[in-house]
Amino acid sequence: MNALNFAFFLGEYVALIWYILAYLPVGIPVMKEAWEGIREKDYFSEFTLMIVATLGAFYIGEYPEGVAVMLFYTIGELFQNKAVDRAKRNIGALLDVRPEKALVLREDNLVVESPQNVKVGEVIEIKAGGRVPLDGVMLNEIAAFNTAALTGESVPRDIRKGEEVLAGMIVTDKVITIKVRLHGYWNSFRMLRNGKHRQNCLSVSLPVSILLLS
Numbered sequence: 001m002n003a004l005n006f007a008f009f010l011g012e013y014v015a016l017i018w019y020i021l022a023y024l025p026v027g028i029p030v031m032k033e034a035w036e037g038i039r040e041k042d043y044f045s046e047f048t049l050m051i052v053a054t055l056g057a058f059y060i061g062e063y064p065e066g067v068a069v070m071l072f073y074t075i076g077e078l079f080q081n082k083a084v085d086r087a088k089r090n091i092g093a094l095l096d097v098r099p100e101k102a103l104v105l106r107e108d109n110l111v112v113e114s115p116q117n118v119k120v121g122e123v124i125e126i127k128a129g130g131r132v133p134l135d136g137v138m139l140n141e142i143a144a145f146n147t148a149a150l151t152g153e154s155v156p157r158d159i160r161k162g163e164e165v166l167a168g169m170i171v172t173d174k175v176i177t178i179k180v181r182l183h184g185y186w187n188s189f190r191m192l193r194n195g196k197h198r199q200n201c202l203s204v205s206l207p208v209s210i211l212l213l214s
Contacts, residue, residue: 015063016058016063019058019063019064019066019067020058022067023054023058023066023067023070026067026070026071026073026074027051027054027070029074030047030050030051030070030073030074031047031051033045033047034047034048034050034051050069050070050073053066053069054066054067054069054070057069090149090152099115099130099131099132099133100114100115101113101114101115101133102114102115102118102124102133102134103124103125103126103127104118104122104123104124105122105123105124105125105177106122110125115133115134118133118134118180119180120180120181120182121179121180122179122180123139123177123178123179123180124136124177124178124180125175125176125177126171126175126176126177126178127171127175128171128172128173128174128175129170129171129172130170130171131168131169131170132145132165132166132167132168132169132170132171132178133167134167134178134180134181134182135164135165135166135167135180135181135182136164136165136178136179136180136181136182137162137163137164137165137178137179137181138159138160138161138162138163138164138165138176138178139161139176139177139178139179140161140174140176140177141160141161142158142159142160142161143158143159143171143172143173143174143176144156144157144158144159144171144172144173145157145158145159145165145169145170145171145172146169146170146172147166147169149168149169149170150166150168150169156172164181165178
């Protein structure tokens with residue numbers, strides 16, 4: 001056989017072997033996740049969908065599409081996991097800088113109290129530049145808040161009387177009072193829960209989008 005003749009390497013079965021070798025590094029981790037899901041009776045997870053879709057592509061001879069779909073899915077998972085990890089770190093940082101004291105209005109006097117000891121329905125005061133220690137309802141007409149720690153948005157947000165104020169927000173322009181609505185730092189746990197929910201939604205929508213484009 002002529003050394004310069006590459007026809008052998010272009011044969012169908014040889015090409016299939018090359019594509020399988022390219023598929024395995026990105027496909028095996030997804031197969032493991034799919035198997036774990038099946039063992040837990042989660043038969044229709046996004047991992048199972050990806051396995052079925054890519055093996056279907058191989059079955060009909062569309063080897064490049066099968067490899068490409070799994071590759072793009074794996075890359076998307078990596079970016080998604082980094083985003084989720086960053087969100088968790090941000091929430092952890094928020095909890096680390098949470099206020100240890102709250103100014104509670106009791107019998108027309110301001111009392112310094114631990115946020116854990118503030119009761120639902122009590123009124124607390126936050127000075128300009130201070131971080132809100134507890135979730136509550138705005139009692140002032142309007143005030144501007146820095147919500148970057150919660151939303152990532154750098155533009156101050158105006159909150160009006162009767163609207164929700166979340167722990168972790170920073171008052172930027174004036175002294176305000178809010179009526180405590182929830183104990184602790186529920187907003188942070190709610191953000192974490194919503195982040196996990198968005199992660200699951202993205203995990204499902206990503207392979208579907210890839211399949212539609214392939």
